[in-house]
Structures are given as C-alpha cells and as structure tokens.
Amino acid sequence: MRLIIVGGGISGLSLAYFLIETDPSLDILIFESERRAGGKIWTDRVGGFLCEGGVNGFLDNRPKTLELAVKLGLTPLRSNDAARKRYIFSGGKLHILPESPLSFFSSNLLSLYGRMRILYEIFVPKGKKDDETLADFAKRRLGIEAYERLIDPMASGIYAGDPETMSFKNCFPRIYELEKRHGSLIKALIKLRKEAKTSGRKVGPGPGGVLTSFYDGMEVFIKALEDHLGERLKTGSRVVSIDKKGDNYIVFLSDNSRFEAEGAVIATPAHASSEMVKDFNRNLSLILKEIPYPPISVVCLGYMRDKIKQPLDGFGFLVPKREGRKVLGTLWDSSIFPNRAPEGYVLLRSMVGGARSSELALQDENRLVEMVMDVLRDVMDIRAQPDFVKIYMHEKGIPQYLLGHERRLEAIGKIVSGYRGLYITGNSYRGVGVNDCIENSYMLAERILGGNFS
Ligand SMILES: Cc1cc2nc3c(=O)[nH]c(=O)nc-3n(C[C@H](O)[C@H](O)[C@H](O)COP(=O)(O)OP(=O)(O)OC[C@H]3O[C@@H](n4cnc5c(N)ncnc54)[C@H](O)[C@@H]3O)c2cc1C
Known part of the structure; x- marks a missing residue:
C-alpha cells in the first residue's frame, strides 16, 4: 500500500514518522520542493551566532512534541528560567507582563x-x-x-x-x-x-508551558526526522499537480515525473495546496486560496554585550499597534537559550511585517535593519551599530485564521472527504504552532491507519 505525502515541513515529516511507527510495511514517499526539508523550521550557524530563520521553539505543555523528540533520541532544552519575564512596550517604556x-x-x-x-x-x-x-x-x-x-x-x-x-x-x-x-x-x-x-500545576487563560528547543536549534528536530525517514523523503521535488485515476492518485512533479499511490496527503501551506489542486477540484482550490499568508521578516542583530545597557533579563518585548512602531516585537534569543551567541555577545531577533504591516516585511535589507535599529534605540536605548546582521524574509509567513475560518474548514472537509484516500493537513487549518502540527499529524496517522485510507 503506497501513500504520498506532499510537503516536508514538520507536519509532513511527523505524519510519516507516526505512520511508519505503527505500520513499518507502509510504502511512503514524501515530496519536498526545497533542497532542505523543514519548511519554516531551519537554523543557521553564522559567525558563532545561532539564528533561527523561522520557528524559535515550542511550548512544553503538549506531550506529543516532547514524546516525538525523545523517541528520536533528542534532548529537549527548556528556555532559561531567567527568561520567563516578558515585556510590553507601552507609553514609551517597557512594562513586565x-x-x-x-x-x-x-x-x-x-x-x-x-x-x-x-x-x-x-x-x-x-x-x-x-x-x-x-x-x-x-x-x-x-x-x-x-x-x-x-x-x-x-x-x-x-x-x-x-x-x-x-x-x-x-x-x-x-x-x-x-x-x-x-x-x-x-x-x-x-x-x-x-x-x-491538587495536581500542583499552574493554570492561566493562555496556553501556558515553557518555551523549549534544542541546544543546537530547532533544525535538529528536522535532521533527526530526515535520518529516520531515509530514502522515503525526496527533497528538491516540487509537486505541480494532483489528479485521480480510478482508485489511485497521481502526483505530477516539476521535472515531469509522476507517481501513483492509493493515498495522498497534502501537507503544504494552503496557498501552495490551492495551486496543486486547481485542475483537480476548482472549489477546493478557491477555498484554500482564501487563507492569507502575509509576509514577515526576521531580523537577527548581534551585539557585543558591553554595548548594551539593558540587562536583557527576560524573553524580549512585544509592541502594541497603538505605539506606532515598525517592529512587532524582539526576542532576546541569547537570554532565552544557551549557545545562541558567542561569548561576550548577545543576539536579538526582531519581527517585521505580518497582517497589519505587510508592506514593511519585504523591504530592502538595509532599510529593514535601519527600521529595527530605530525601534531598539527607542525601546532599549541601543545606539551602537550591530556587529552581526542576518535577515530571513518569508514572502508567505504565518497563515491567518480570519472570520469565517470555521466555514472554510467545513467546506474543505466536505470536499476532501468525498475522495477516498485523500487528506489535507498542515498549519493552515487547526493551529499554527509546531505543537498543533504534530498533534494534528498524530491524529491524522491514526485516522489513515484506522480507516485503511478511507
Ligand atoms: C517567522 C516564523 C516564526 C515562527 N515561529 C514559531 C515558533 O516559534 N513556534 C511555533 O510553534 N510555530 C512558529 N511558527 C509557525 C510554524 O510555521 C509552524 O509551527 C510549522 O513550522 C509549520 O509546519 P508545516 O509543516 O505545517 O508547514 P511548513 O513549515 O510551511 O512546511 C510546508 C512544506 O511544504 C513544502 N512545499 C510547498 N509547496 C510545495 C510543493 N509544490 N511541492 C512539494 N513541497 C512543497 C515547503 O517547502 C515546506 O517545506 C513560525 C512561523 C514563521 C513564519
């Protein structure tokens, strides 16, 4: 029995893991368009700094992610206790949340x-x-x-x-x-x-939990999954369309090759999935297209510690819209996890763009750095030039669940359930975080195996 998974982000990779964990005899192929798998999870080591291009970590309050990491032989790393304090920039100064x-x-x-x-x-x-x-x-x-x-x-x-x-x-x-x-x-x-x-647990209205990653960054999660999945994962393999022939699905790749399988899972972002199915089911394609992905840029700036007066005693800060600044927030990465900056340096990671200021995200790199430095000067009194700069631009960043999302999910579910052996998953639908992706993949694996592709 063959199953094709399209998309080698954490959703597609963890789904493949859960499927073969229960049924090692399954013939699984994962097609990932980029040379490297992982999607929004990737880590760079540059000039002694460890920069996360996208995902910074996950909260430790949802067991599936931690369990998967441990099964892969990894050692999750909880953020420093000293980084629990979160700040909000309001009325011209930082306030502890x-x-x-x-x-x-x-x-x-x-x-x-x-x-x-x-x-x-x-x-x-x-x-x-x-x-x-x-x-x-x-x-x-x-x-x-x-x-x-x-x-x-x-x-x-x-x-x-x-x-x-x-x-x-x-x-x-x-x-x-x-x-x-x-x-x-x-x-x-x-x-x-x-x-x-009685249980001694802390409760609050929010998600709770402690931000967790790995000593060498989030990408070790992807590398471990890649090692585990071996030849099943095909990187540099862009799927252009999906079709159905009899009971089987045919997946067409950009190099004109085609693969046939009894089951297919689309685990790509909704905008990419929309393209893939536009000749297969036009209605599905149109609904998927309605889920927006505004751009966001991640600006990593490294400084010699001595240049910064701020104690950096926390997680970082967020900026409410009413403050009229061009940055959504800045994480003090080297305070949150060890091994993020060389001895004597700090790493600050700022987010620019998103749904409300998408026009700011994809600017020229120098302009982005200037914008972030303006905010860091006003918020943290940093006047020095950074010693290190690295920028990651996500033309399509985080999916937005807008009013009417539930109606879209119902319509997508109705269409997809009409095709035996076709599934759709990923962070466009029921939770944008890594924990959501892994939990959803776990549940989908149970559904696929329980229903025998039905
Ligand atoms: C800047 C940023 C920071 C974030 N930080 C966090 C964080 O700290 N914690 C957290 O929990 N979440 C965070 N997120 C959310 C994060 O995106 C998700 O948690 C998770 O990584 C999404 O995984 P996914 O597999 O569903 O999608 P993706 O990671 O988008 O993976 C989809 C994959 O499909 C591939 N693909 C696309 N088109 C095709 C095609 N035609 N053929 C084949 N393959 C294709 C892509 O290349 C990609 O690898 C962040 C997101 C962004 C953008």
Missing part, C-alpha cells in the same frame, strides 16, 4: 480604570455570536485598554495577525471554550485553579 493576580494589580501597564474594567469581566454576559473577531471579543469582555495593551500584542506575538480580522474562535479555541462553558474568564480561572491545586 503581569503573570499573577498580585502582579497584575500592582502593574501600571494598565490604568486603574483599565484594571477595574478587567475585574468587571465577571459581570459581562456571554457573547451571542458564534464567530467574532479577536478585537470584538477582547473589547467586549476585557475593555478597550486591555485589548490595546495586552491582547493586541499577544496576537502579534503568536500570529503576526490583525485582531480586527482574526477569528477569535479559531485562533484561541481554548479561551473560546472557557467563555462558553463558564460564562466568564475570571470565573473559569478560579475554577481551574481550584481543580489544579
């Missing part, structure tokens, strides 16, 4: 009114709409100030998104469920805390 109720009330990130408005959340009635934007949800439940200073930067940090168009339900399903079940987020938190007291 309050994490406990006590620190929340003593923090001046929000005015007294803003803090009181959050407490009032307990009396706000449940929302009536099934799908609303993140901005509408946050303003309704927590007030404008909390929306602008807390929720808006959080949307940038995870999705590089625009809260005015993001579907709250699809981007933050856990919080959506909490409101539905408990009527109020504060009530839900109190209940969860009580429940967790």
Whole structure:
C-alpha cells in the first residue's frame, strides 16, 4: 500500500514518522520542493551566532512534541528560567507582563480604570455570536485598554495577525471554550485553579508551558526526522499537480515525473495546496486560496554585550499597534537559550511585517535593519551599530485564521472527504504552532491507519 505525502515541513515529516511507527510495511514517499526539508523550521550557524530563520521553539505543555523528540533520541532544552519575564512596550517604556493576580494589580501597564474594567469581566454576559473577531471579543469582555495593551500584542506575538480580522474562535479555541462553558474568564480561572491545586500545576487563560528547543536549534528536530525517514523523503521535488485515476492518485512533479499511490496527503501551506489542486477540484482550490499568508521578516542583530545597557533579563518585548512602531516585537534569543551567541555577545531577533504591516516585511535589507535599529534605540536605548546582521524574509509567513475560518474548514472537509484516500493537513487549518502540527499529524496517522485510507 503506497501513500504520498506532499510537503516536508514538520507536519509532513511527523505524519510519516507516526505512520511508519505503527505500520513499518507502509510504502511512503514524501515530496519536498526545497533542497532542505523543514519548511519554516531551519537554523543557521553564522559567525558563532545561532539564528533561527523561522520557528524559535515550542511550548512544553503538549506531550506529543516532547514524546516525538525523545523517541528520536533528542534532548529537549527548556528556555532559561531567567527568561520567563516578558515585556510590553507601552507609553514609551517597557512594562513586565503581569503573570499573577498580585502582579497584575500592582502593574501600571494598565490604568486603574483599565484594571477595574478587567475585574468587571465577571459581570459581562456571554457573547451571542458564534464567530467574532479577536478585537470584538477582547473589547467586549476585557475593555478597550486591555485589548490595546495586552491582547493586541499577544496576537502579534503568536500570529503576526490583525485582531480586527482574526477569528477569535479559531485562533484561541481554548479561551473560546472557557467563555462558553463558564460564562466568564475570571470565573473559569478560579475554577481551574481550584481543580489544579491538587495536581500542583499552574493554570492561566493562555496556553501556558515553557518555551523549549534544542541546544543546537530547532533544525535538529528536522535532521533527526530526515535520518529516520531515509530514502522515503525526496527533497528538491516540487509537486505541480494532483489528479485521480480510478482508485489511485497521481502526483505530477516539476521535472515531469509522476507517481501513483492509493493515498495522498497534502501537507503544504494552503496557498501552495490551492495551486496543486486547481485542475483537480476548482472549489477546493478557491477555498484554500482564501487563507492569507502575509509576509514577515526576521531580523537577527548581534551585539557585543558591553554595548548594551539593558540587562536583557527576560524573553524580549512585544509592541502594541497603538505605539506606532515598525517592529512587532524582539526576542532576546541569547537570554532565552544557551549557545545562541558567542561569548561576550548577545543576539536579538526582531519581527517585521505580518497582517497589519505587510508592506514593511519585504523591504530592502538595509532599510529593514535601519527600521529595527530605530525601534531598539527607542525601546532599549541601543545606539551602537550591530556587529552581526542576518535577515530571513518569508514572502508567505504565518497563515491567518480570519472570520469565517470555521466555514472554510467545513467546506474543505466536505470536499476532501468525498475522495477516498485523500487528506489535507498542515498549519493552515487547526493551529499554527509546531505543537498543533504534530498533534494534528498524530491524529491524522491514526485516522489513515484506522480507516485503511478511507
Ligand atoms: C517567522 C516564523 C516564526 C515562527 N515561529 C514559531 C515558533 O516559534 N513556534 C511555533 O510553534 N510555530 C512558529 N511558527 C509557525 C510554524 O510555521 C509552524 O509551527 C510549522 O513550522 C509549520 O509546519 P508545516 O509543516 O505545517 O508547514 P511548513 O513549515 O510551511 O512546511 C510546508 C512544506 O511544504 C513544502 N512545499 C510547498 N509547496 C510545495 C510543493 N509544490 N511541492 C512539494 N513541497 C512543497 C515547503 O517547502 C515546506 O517545506 C513560525 C512561523 C514563521 C513564519
């Protein structure tokens, strides 16, 4: 029985792993268009700095990712305890993001009114709409100030998104469920805390967990999967189209070769998948095309430690839109993980672009560096020239789950389920993070094996 997987990002590679773990006799081929597999996960070692071109890590609170890493013989590395502090740049200065109720009330990130408005959340009635934007949800439940200073930067940090168009339900399903079940987020938190007291776990409304990677960066995950999958993975193999002949799928590659299989999984970003199926199923192609991927650039700047006055005692900072800066946020990578900068240097990684400022992402490299340096001067008082620069431009960055995403998922599911042996996965649909991709691949592998390609 042969199965073809299109796309060698973490979704496609982990799916192949889970499938052969249960059934080593499966004949699996993975086609990846680039020379290197991994998609948005790749790591560069340049001039003693370790730069992540895309993914920086994953939270350790979802077991499948850690389990997979350990099965591959890897040693996950939790971020430094000293890097737990997160900052928000607001009103011209950095504020620690309050994490406990006590620190929340003593923090001046929000005015007294803003803090009181959050407490009032307990009396706000449940929302009536099934799908609303993140901005509408946050303003309704927590007030404008909390929306602008807390929720808006959080949307940038995870999705590089625009809260005015993001579907709250699809981007933050856990919080959506909490409101539905408990009527109020504060009530839900109190209940969860009580429940967790016995287990000693920490609970909060967010995803929780500790950022985790590997000593040599995220790409070791990809390399280990590549080694495990061996000849099954074909890099430099761009799929141009998919068709069906009888009960089988035919996959056409850009070098005019073709491969036939009983099953096919499309694990490419929605925009690429849309192209691949445009002659196979036009409706599917059009719906996939509706999922936008705004561009984003990652600007890595390395400095001699002595040039920076800031203690870099945390994770980095996020910038709310109302501050009018050209950077979404900056991670203090060398404070988060060891082995990111040579002795005596630090590495700062800034994000530019995303849904709200896509025009900024793909500028000339010098201009990008200037923009980031302007922000670092105002936020961190860094006036020195960087000693090291490395830029990664993602013309298509993080998929955006806009209002109506659920309807799109239903329509995609309906079309795909009409084809026996055809599946679609990846971060365009049900979770953008590495943890989501791996969990979804795990569940898909169970479905494929359980249903015998049905
Ligand atoms: C800048 C940036 C930072 C991020 N940081 C984080 C982070 O810190 N933590 C986190 O959890 N998530 C992060 N993400 C999200 C991350 O993209 C996902 O978590 C995950 O890597 C997506 O994996 P995937 O396999 O679904 O898609 P991709 O990584 O996009 O992989 C899809 C693969 O399909 C291939 N492909 C495309 N077209 C074809 C074709 N025609 N034929 C064959 N192959 C094709 C591509 O080359 C690619 O390798 C970040 C994303 C970006 C852009």
